[in-house]
Amino acid sequence: MTRLVIRGARLLGAEAADLLVEDGVITQIGSLSVPRDADVLDADGLVALPGLVDLHVHLREPGREDAETIATGSAAAAAGGFTAVFAMANTSPVTDTAEAAERVHDLGRACGLTEVVPVGAVTKGLEGAELAELGLMARSRAKVRVFSDDGHCVHDARIMRRALEYVKPFGGVVSQHAQDPRLAGREACCHEGEVSGRLGLPGWPGIAEESIVARDVMLARHTGSRVHVAHVSSAGTVEVIRWAKAQGIDVTAEVTPHHLVLTTDLLAGYDPVYKVNPPLRPAEDVEALREALVDGTIDAVATDHAPHARHDKEHAFVDAAFGMLGLETALSVVSDVLVQPGRLDWSDVARVMSTAPARIGRLSDQGQGLALGSPAHVTLVDPDREVTVDAAASRSRSRNNPWHGRTLRGAVMATVFAGRVTHDVRDGAGTRRELTNATTSGANL
Ligand SMILES: [Zn+2]
Numbered sequence: 001m002t003r004l005v006i007r008g009a010r011l012l013g014a015e016a017a018d019l020l021v022e023d024g025v026i027t028q029i030g031s032l033s034v035p036r037d038a039d040v041l042d043a044d045g046l047v048a049l050p051g052l053v054d055l056h057v058h059l060r061e062p063g064r065e066d067a068e069t070i071a072t073g074s075a076a077a078a079a080g081g082f083t084a085v086f087a088m089a090n091t092s093p094v095t096d097t098a099e100a101a102e103r104v105h106d107l108g109r110a111c112g113l114t115e116v117v118p119v120g121a122v123t124k125g126l127e128g129a130e131l132a133e134l135g136l137m138a139r140s141r142a143k144v145r146v147f148s149d150d151g152h153c154v155h156d157a158r159i160m161r162r163a164l165e166y167v168k169p170f171g172g173v174v175s176q177h178a179q180d181p182r183l184a185g186r187e188a189c190c191h192e193g194e195v196s197g198r199l200g201l202p203g204w205p206g207i208a209e210e211s212i213v214a215r216d217v218m219l220a221r222h223t224g225s226r227v228h229v230a231h232v233s234s235a236g237t238v239e240v241i242r243w244a245k246a247q248g249i250d251v252t253a254e255v256t257p258h259h260l261v262l263t264t265d266l267l268a269g270y271d272p273v274y275k276v277n278p279p280l281r282p283a284e285d286v287e288a289l290r291e292a293l294v295d296g297t298i299d300a301v302a303t304d305h306a307p308h309a310r311h312d313k314e315h316a317f318v319d320a321a322f323g324m325l326g327l328e329t330a331l332s333v334v335s336d337v338l339v340q341p342g343r344l345d346w347s348d349v350a351r352v353m354s355t356a357p358a359r360i361g362r363l364s365d366q367g368q369g370l371a372l373g374s375p376a377h378v379t380l381v382d383p384d385r386e387v388t389v390d391a392a393a394s395r396s397r398s399r400n401n402p403w404h405g406r407t408l409r410g411a412v413m414a415t416v417f418a419g420r421v422t423h424d425v426r427d428g429a430g431t432r433r434e435l436t437n438a439t440t441s442g443a444n445l
Helices: 070-079 098-111 134-139 157-170 194-199 207-223 235-246 264-269 283-295 330-339 346-360 431-444
Strands: 003-011 016-022 025-030 039-042 047-050 052-057 082-087 115-118 173-176 227-229 251-255 378-388 407-417 420-424
Touching: 003 378, 047 346, 052 070, 052 330, 052 346, 070 082, 070 098, 070 115, 070 407, 070 420, 082 407, 098 115, 098 134, 134 157, 157 173, 157 207, 173 207, 194 264, 207 227, 207 235, 207 251, 235 251, 235 283, 251 283, 251 346, 283 330, 330 346, 330 378, 330 407, 346 378
Parallel strands: 003 039, 003 047, 052 082, 082 115, 173 227, 227 251
Antiparallel strands: 003 016, 016 025, 047 378, 378 407, 407 420
16 A cells, blocks of 8 residues: 655645545545655645646647647646646547547556546537537547537537537536637737737637627527536626526636736737737736636636647747647746735635536546545645746746746645655755656656
């Protein structure tokens, strides 16, 4: 039997306690005497959260291993405190069959740093025309429950309706990338307004998101099925979701760390690191998103971690790829902008970054709130540590990091996945492991 004692952590930010982990399961909580054969992880002064769960990442494998692999993405996830990540289907080939989903699932298991849960495509090849093998993916070894054409909107209402009907019997959910292609086409890359006009960039208006979400919540009501809104970016979308929840419609939503902080005026220098889909919005939208996360209208924080190789990202703004890194900085961003000012406490962070996303994605052994008998997925956070983000130090294979050079308060110090330490940068105690990590990621680069 393997034994680990996590000593003196403040559980969800409340009083300090020890956790005994035996064979990956939390078996005792309280003031414990350390068994002789146990490893000890000293967490004095740290906050313990249930392992973080990310509903929305792009790991690029198979097909674009020059940007990220399941191994490098898993290492970035562990460093960010994540014990489960949902890998989007827009790989090459697309995850639109049971075999493709099982391959991602198996590669994630082989890495063993975090649970890698494949998201299945809604339509074959993400082409929006014909439903993918939703049932076969759900019944596969990968047990797919979240389906998304992310990167593309399921814009055909009939296909969206069929997908919602199809996933209902097995408790699946359709995660929609809401972007009406007639209102915001492929070239749209800047919030439509004063900034897009001044910079001469194709506009991406909030209404292109809001109108799809309005339609989808009505389809969810009509079918009695579940819809999830990916990366909400506009205040208008928040209003629609708030209304839909008040009607009892089964809708959930996520917001990215970048949409909680970064604003459209950052595009003034045409730096492609700020090019993301949906685009950065004005400060009014950012504030509406923060409010919605605080009041529960938005259920979860999801990173939309989107690594890109230099040769895809370092172009003129209009030609560069969409997307930014997020796994390693998400907790620090949420801590800095919402916990430090007192708008969320640590139990709220546990809700929006672990419990809610695990529930939405139907992961039964994640997001359980550090309860007795639950799998030991634990994230240890130093709430007072200031970190200055260094893009070059990332575990990700890519460097498109919009947080580079920023100082954020609150940092992940260690991650425990199924009772095993997958990341550890605590002072002194973590030095040896840090070196091991550095060697591993160096070998991958
Ligand atoms: Zn998307």
